[in-house]
Amino acid sequence: MSLRVLIADDQALIRAGLSALLRAAGLDVAGEAENGVQAVELAAALRPDVIVMDIRMPVLDGLDATERILAAAPGTRILVLTTFDLDEYVYRALAAGAAGFLLKETPPAAIVAAVHAVAAGDVLISPAVTQRLVETYALYHRRATADLAGLTARETEVLRLVAHGLSNAQIAARLVLSESTVKTHVKNLMGKLGLSSRAQAVVAGYESGLVVPGLLDRSD
Incomplete structure (x- = not known):
């Protein structure tokens, strides 16, 4: 059975691009959310296998949405996909329970592979977001x-x-x-x-x- 994916991003063009990419790869895009509140609501209603989550969104950001979704459904796999590689974002996303952190500059094939990887239970951090970011931030926490x-x-x-x-x-x-x-x-x-x-x-x-x-x- 095909993996069911929810896309959460405030930019319509990004949502459309990701939907086309994932569907072309044989994945089932169950829904799209344009802010964190919608992501939380759709996650509860649709129970997707993987959520591709942006960070900076209106109403509720992706990090807070991740915390709420995983508090309600700990088995949900969340892949953060963002333009921001700030160390605090990486750390907060992983600490909240996200299964991966990728930048939007990641090649399309790698994004598809990442969705499959996190669905299989792996932890995935973009090569562009080095382990040092997690290491350094963890020193202070x-x-x-x-x-x-x-x-x-x-x-x-x-x-x-x-x-x-x-x-x-x-x-x-x-x-x-x-x-x-x-x-x-x-x-x-x-x-x-x-x-x-x-x-x-x-x-x-x-x-x-x-x-x-x-x-x-x-x-x-």
Whole structure:
């Protein structure tokens, strides 16, 4: 069954372009919203698999809309698509539970791929929006490491790899576990930490100090 997508953007031309792009790729565009309030209402009525969300919109911005939508339906996958790459926007979007953050300059094929990726449970940040933005901003919003005290050693290691941006399959390969076991660890650690999305787990890894800014090693 085709993925159902809701588009939220205050510019009619952008909405039309995204709708045409996604439909051409075989996706079902369930609806369009021109402000955050409409996005919240349509999300509740249509229950889309993925919402492509702009940030700066009238009445209610995309970040507040993201928080409201995910509070009501935590399983919704939200891909923020914006012209603004300010570090605070990236951090707030991920902390609110958005599954991804892309710039509107992203090539069309990459946008389609991103919709599929976040629908599959991955966290996606535009290459143009470097990990350093999240790292730097998290330094000023760090929580006590006691937040992780209830995790097992294996859950802590899985969280560290999630914060590095690794997928479940990559984590399974590195830890020599089955992918289903990794999914269970991710589900358990998110429950213990009160997180509603994998993106929030990424932020938690930085905020807690588990991942040290500047010391990421994709090969570890």
